Amino acid sequence: MPATPSPREPGEPAFVIEGRRYAPAPYAPGTLAFQYWQGEIALERAIRVWEDLFDRDFAAWQGGQPLRVRLRAGRDLNAFYDRKSLQFFFDRDKTSGRTVYACESLDVVTHEAGHAILDVYQPGYWSSVDLETASFHEAFADCSALLTTLTDASVRRAFLEEGAGAGRKSNLVSRLAEALGRAIFDNYGPGALGDPTRLRDANNSFRYEPPESLPAGAPDSDLAGEPHSFSRVFTGAFYDLLVWLLAREAKRDPGEAGVDRARRLAGRLLGRAVETLPPGEARYRAVAFRMREIDQSEEGGVASIGIEEAFRQHGMALPALAARGRRGARSGGRRGSEQGARRGRMAPSRALRALDPDRPGGAAALNAALGLPGRTRLKRTSMPGRLGSGVREQFIHRDWIRVRHPALRRPGGVLVRVLCGCTLTRGPSGDVEQATIAPHPHPTAAAMTRHVRRWLALGAIDIRRDGLRTTKAHFKARTPFRVGRGGVLERVYFE
Ligand SMILES: [Zn+2]
Structure with a gap:
């Protein structure tokens, strides 16, 4: 065409x-x-x-x-x-x-x-x-x-x-x-x-x-x-x-x-x-x-x-902001300390520079903050900001968890990819301004099996060994997931 x-x-x-x-x-x-x-x-x-x-x-x-x-x-x-x-x-x-x-x-x-x-x-x-x-x-x-x-x-x-x-x-x-x-x-x-x-x-x-x-x-x-x-x-x-x-x-x-x-x-x-x-x-x-x-x-x-x-x-209450820290409701308040959701929390500002992988000892400190062994190599991706506003970087650790279930009809099961890591933003000078972390350890195989079982119940995984060839064939079959090379479970499309 x-x-x-x-x-x-x-x-x-x-x-x-x-x-x-x-x-x-x-x-x-x-x-x-x-x-x-x-x-x-x-x-x-x-x-x-x-x-x-x-x-x-x-x-x-x-x-x-x-x-x-x-x-x-x-x-x-x-x-x-x-x-x-x-x-x-x-x-x-x-x-x-x-x-x-x-x-x-x-x-x-x-x-x-x-x-x-x-x-x-x-x-x-x-x-x-x-x-x-x-x-x-x-x-x-x-x-x-x-x-x-x-x-x-x-x-x-x-x-x-x-x-x-x-x-x-x-x-x-x-x-x-x-x-x-x-x-x-x-x-x-x-x-x-x-x-x-x-x-x-x-x-x-x-x-x-x-x-x-x-x-x-x-x-x-x-x-x-x-x-x-x-x-x-x-x-x-x-x-x-x-x-x-x-x-x-x-x-x-x-x-x-x-x-x-x-x-x-x-x-x-x-x-x-x-x-x-x-x-x-x-x-x-x-x-x-x-x-x-x-x-x-x-x-x-x-x-x-x-x-x-x-x-x-909608049933999702957020932890209260510290009264003195709330901005907006009262004016001039200092930002209070947040002990919120473990995943997605902000690193305290003083520790930010220490986590910078570009500084001596930073890579090891970031691994420690993530709960990973000190020498773990993280995959880095950068996204430039608008003129003069610095870059955003993600440091990602990938892992594969083996999930077995009879309905998968694969004795070796499938490998489910899980991620942890850090998203940080740098100011124009290159200094880290913000960092959010999703720490290791990754979910257990039992937790992953529960997720996979749900996708199986939805009929969303194409489990055939020869598999469907095109996205359109997957889409017609309503199977947004397939088992790719090496038995890795992959998404094919979002509808
Ligand atoms: Zn959609």
């Missing part, structure tokens, strides 16, 4: 929409020309939104190659990201008779772009078998859709007219992928989707429970231990934070510019948390905790109460 690269601004990650390129003009929905521009504009917008929110610009995708975009990949009511491409599917809505194209939905395109963008900042989440981490990937993708939708001033005005989330009403911003949801409901019935007006709704009251304790499947009105279902807990909390920030903003500016400021702050807190979280796993509470730390250190604490309330409403 011929592919025409479209010109990007320098420093932006490249994507290539397959097929011919169309001149800009008004086109009818359902035509390739319309879909070409819809895809182009939606992707461009998602990239711009996140470039604005992160301190570190992403000039390349995970893997370094331009992302290929296939607008009409085949029949399905879905789409996927597989580290090489974004592929969008289409199908006929049996009730309306119309063909629904996933690539025409801004929500779907910006959701898939969200997977690709998170993968740039936290590539370790990709092959994690931790159900909560996989669910966070989905939640981040839905937040990407929410934040991109709200960059449109006419959407912001309509959102205000609908009450801007007040009174816990579902609305045009909280409802995600409306057309796709309608087609899934029409074609597969209420068993597949309880509410025909959307695929998922960020305005929800789902409360956190350990995802492993939830059933593998449940009606859409209940929570299941499946990533798309469980993602709604985090997305719901993020949306509630947005509504809280909006109510605060509305006291000063009830117009759509106030909505945009609330959007930008909520997005920035999430983006900065994602940039600075340690490698390994993404647990909802640890992400929220990090968002509050970012708010305290970078935003003057204006959102901390909102973060606490939003996450508490």
Whole structure:
């Protein structure tokens, strides 16, 4: 298939929409020309939104190659990201008779772009078998859709007219992928989707429970231990934070510019948390905790109460900030000492320099802080910040844990990759400014077996010895995991 690269601004990650390129003009929905521009504009917008929110610009995708975009990949009511491409599917809505194209939905395109963008900042989440981490990937993708939708001033005005989330009403911003949801409901019935007006709704009251304790499947009105279902807990909390920030903003500016400021702050807190979280796993509470730390250190604490309330409403209470340390509620307070979640905690500032692997003794000190033997070699990746703002580095230790289970039909079992390590940011002078660590030891084989068993129950692992060849074949079979070379369990796609 011929592919025409479209010109990007320098420093932006490249994507290539397959097929011919169309001149800009008004086109009818359902035509390739319309879909070409819809895809182009939606992707461009998602990239711009996140470039604005992160301190570190992403000039390349995970893997370094331009992302290929296939607008009409085949029949399905879905789409996927597989580290090489974004592929969008289409199908006929049996009730309306119309063909629904996933690539025409801004929500779907910006959701898939969200997977690709998170993968740039936290590539370790990709092959994690931790159900909560996989669910966070989905939640981040839905937040990407929410934040991109709200960059449109006419959407912001309509959102205000609908009450801007007040009174816990579902609305045009909280409802995600409306057309796709309608087609899934029409074609597969209420068993597949309880509410025909959307695929998922960020305005929800789902409360956190350990995802492993939830059933593998449940009606859409209940929570299941499946990533798309469980993602709604985090997305719901993020949306509630947005509504809280909006109510605060509305006291000063009830117009759509106030909505945009609330959007930008909520997005920035999430983006900065994602940039600075340690490698390994993404647990909802640890992400929220990090968002509050970012708010305290970078935003003057204006959102901390909102973060606490939003996450508490969804069953995730954060430890209290020390009264004298809280910023925002009181002015001028010093940051108190946090004894929060073990993973994702900030290293005390005095110890930061000692952990710098570029300084004498730093590598050994970092290993000691991680609980690793002194000579362990960590894999280092760097991501430059914006002009003059220093770099972010991740130091990662990878390990493989052997998991055996009869359903895998492999006497040697499979190897599950687990990570620990450190994310640090340096100032313009090169000094370490922040560091977060996810320490060793890694989870036990028994804990990993529980995770793998859940993916097996979801039918999500292709266990055949000869395996499926293409991502699309995996996607059709609904198996996002495969057993790769050396028996290593790998992710193939996020949908
Ligand atoms: Zn997804």
